[in-house]
Amino acid sequence: MIESIYKLEMELKVKTDTEYTYSEELFSDFHKDAYGFRPRGHRFYDASPAEKQEIWDAVGRAFDRRQEEEAELEAQSLIDFEKEVQAYIELGAGDRQTAIRWMTQNETFYHIQDVELWVWKQGILFTDYGRKLVKELMDIVTFTEVTGGYYDNPEWNIEHARSTK
Numbered sequence: 786m787i788e789s790i791y792k793l794e795m796e797l798k799v800k801t802d803t804e805y806t807y808s809e810e811l812f813s814d815f816h817k818d819a820y821g822f823r824p825r826g827h828r829f830y831d832a833s834p835a836e837k838q839e840i841w842d843a844v845g846r847a848f849d850r851r852q853e854e855e856a857e858l859e860a861q862s863l864i865d866f867e868k869e870v871q872a873y874i875e876l877g878a879g880d881r882q883t884a885i886r887w888m889t890q891n892e893t894f895y896h897i898q899d900v901e902l903w904v905w906k907q908g909i910l911f912t913d914y915g916r917k918l919v920k921e922l923m924d925i926v927t928f929t930e931v932t933g934g935y936y937d938n939p940e941w942n943i944e945h946a947r948s949t950k
Contacts, residue, residue, distance in 0.1 A: 805834055807841035815841075819848035862908030886925050894926045 808815075809830070816824040829840045873884035894900055900922045901910055909915035 805838045807837045809837075812841070812844075815848065816844055819844045819851055859909060859912050863912065863914055866907050866909060882921075882925060885922065889922070889926050892926070894928050895931050896928070897923065900926060 812827075812829055813823050816822075816827070816829075827840075829837055832840060869888065870881060870884045873887050874880065878884035878887050889903060892899070892903055894903075897919070900919055904910045904915050904918050904922070907915070907918075909918065
């Protein structure tokens with residue numbers, strides 16, 4: 786009798802474990818990816834397993850919609866960027882490299898992160914094209930050396946070291 790109850794419990798446990806695909810540990814991250822903010826005080830945490838699965842599935846659908854929207858926006862941003870490059874070429878830049886140099890001439894670049902920021906502002910950083918553009922820009926832009934900052938000032942460093950003890 787005890788053995789059959791144990792087997793029944795194990796069968797129910799396996800069935801229950803495989804019925805639900807939600808993860809309480811990942812819900813906050815999943816919600817943030819879908820809606821852009823974390824779910825503070827969300828009813829998910831107090832819901833029954835079946836309700837949690839319904840909420841999880843709804844967040845999944847929202848996540849899929851957001852991914853589609855982001856893909857459409859990236860595609861449009863890429864088209865817009867290429868049109869802008871072409872416009873610079875037609876205005877006299879002559880070639881792509883010169884056009885991009887003209888597009889970035891009013892920017893100050895200190896580090897690769899500044900290049901990535903510029904590409905991010907174009908809406909294409911997280912695309913294959915954007916990653917290639919970052920590499921291309923590394924040979925086009927002029928980097929400005931940082932001097933005279935806090936870390937270059939020995940007096941500031943000594944004061945800072947004393948104040949953090």
